[in-house]
């Protein structure tokens with residue numbers, strides 16, 4: 001009965017209803033209460049039986065709030081039953097009149113749903129997904145998604161277009177920042193944790209969001225890392241490496257799937273019946289709803305697979321695109337397509353069934369206002385400052401930071417004396433939030449400069465100079481400012497580069513140590529922000545080189561959304577931290593690490609290349625006939641002759657203020673029986689002075705198989721906290737399942753023979769042991 005009282009209140013306190021509120025949707029609520037969840041299908045079948053064709057097509061329409069349509073017109077469209085949901089409205093007050101129009105004015109009173117890109121936080125912004133993955137802490141990933149859901153649901157949002165689980169092996173792709181890295185196993189774990197966090201015990205709960213796993217599929221493999229480009233890939237590679245994370249998200253119960261913008265082997269995902277029907281529905285048994293990406297049905301014309309809107313709509317509905325996002329093709333074309341017999345109404349009914357099913361699962365038939373609440377209770381604090389989860393954001397950011405270098409134990413710094421805090425990203429409240437920062441407000445974020453000042457307050461002194469602009473390239477600045485149309489993202493310091501560097505060097509000379517924040521402004525690692533260079537822009541390289549001449553300890557703090565080719569920095573920094581975009585509490589968290597209040601434990605979820613030409617550098621590449629072997633004569637081996645081979649930093653890499661040792665691997669048996677288990681264990685010891693966490697990583701190599709297999713693949717990991725001198729035995733069970741892969745016939749099998757097990761603290765330095773699968 002909560003719904004009735006909510007509706008009555010909403011009717012009285014929000015906009016005036018046209019009909020008596022007690023009749024609104026109460027039929028649904030009563031049905032649900034009388035019959036329980038099992039009657040979902042009956043409720044939906046009954047509705048579909050009563051819907052006109054136009055009302056059905058309306059349910060397939062998802063409108064982007066803002067440019068697409070002014071609010072009064074939108075309300076009329078909803079009341080006419082021509083809209084199924086919206087996205088981009090992010091407060092209860094914005095969503096309430098829309099829901100009112102649906103459940104009080106439309107003929108069938110079918111509730112709307114409200115979606116948003118809640119990717120790595122909502123009001124509170126957590127580190128970008130690449131940063132969260134660097135924690136290798138799935139409890140943390142789940143917790144950040146849970147908090148994001150609680151905050152977004154309290155803003156009247158029902159669904160999120162997340163998690164983004166595209167494997168990316170090409171860091172030129174700007175959306176690398178949005179995903180969890182390059183590894184199928186780690187990304188799958190993150191996908192699962194994230195879906196569990198967003199949806200909680202059920203997507204119907206008032207504090208849960210329905211998760212839409214995206215972008216299905218293979219979006220991270222776009223050619224040359226150029227956004228929106230084509231993907232041409234073997235089925236083996238798809239099944240083995242790129243598809244598992246989507247599957248993991250769906251197996252964790254995600255209610256929705258967002259379809260990718262790219263084509264796959266010549267067929268756009270949006271018109272790909274093999275992908276959306278044969279694989280997703282038949283093979284994987286997905287029962288939820290699919291949504292196209294922004295304008296993607298229309299884009300079928302530009303892909304060149306449809307010659308007009310009619311063909312585009314027909315292809316999409318036949319392929320299995322349920323909801324059309326920010327696109328008018330369904331609305332314009334489906335009525336005549338159905339009336340002419342070109343599209344059977346049964347196809348429309350299938351799509352409507354999924355949309356209504358998703359709304360049911362979001363709990364909206366039981367109570368359309370369950371996340372919108374009543375106007376009288378709308379929070380007075382519109383900025384949500386009192387509702388931010390700052391402590392959790394700080395904790396997540398601390399865990400996402402990766403220590404790349406630490407010569408002569410430069411870090412941790414002492415909390416005394418003078419620290420020069422320099423660099424274009426030092427005082428960057430916008431950038432530290434990262435791309436897709438949802439409802440996060442830059443003015444609420446803690447910059448590194450602020451974090452350092454807070455940490456040193458009363459103990460030492462911070463002296464500041466900006467030192468450089470992120471870039472001096474006016475074309476790039478123009479591009480970055482075009483990306484965000486609300487306010488300029490990048491504000492240039494008008495002084496000359498020379499003046500800024502001189503000031504920075506003077507500042508640095510006066511300090512005991514230099515902390516310099518460099519990298520990319522957040523728009524450089526964003527949708528549509530593909531790059532041809534992964535080095536720091538020239539303005540920042542010049543700054544670093546000038547600071548180096550001072551001879552003061554140089555601590556480089558990287559802020560970026562993808563691997564960068566930081567060769568000079570690796571060789572010249574006394575210490576270097578990868579902090580990604582660390583979120584609302586980023587500045588505090590980075591200071592915590594710099595001063596040793598947190599011992600860094602992050603590990604890279606992506607390999608760092610030495611140069612653009614070396615891409616791809618993913619660690620789990622296939623074996624070859626002429627591999628390059630370090631230390632052996634290099635002619636006629638697979639390498640680039642003018643550059644050192646291997647990544648600059650390998651997958652899984654990350655240092656600590658303490659040191660760890662890993663023992664030889666102990667195997668419980670050298671033979672694994674089918675249906676049996678053997679255990680591989682190592683003893684990890686903290687051999688240094690500080691308590692610290694590390695991630696023990698477990699890799700497998702299939703020595704001989706019927707097809708070429710990777711050099712190694714991650715199959716498990718464990719994060720352990722050890723006091724100085726403490727040891728712990730870490731055990732990884734190995735079963736037949738651990739060894740399975742897709743053979744040439746796409747059968748998921750484990751073939752008999754030898755396997756190498758590798759255990760270590762990154763993918764490159766491992767202990768090895770061999771066993772045989774019988």
Ligand code: BGC
Nearest residue numbers: 117161214215258293294527
């Ligand atoms: C992006 C999606 C996003 C959608 C809605 C598109 O441009 O590709 O990831 O969910 O916009 O904001």
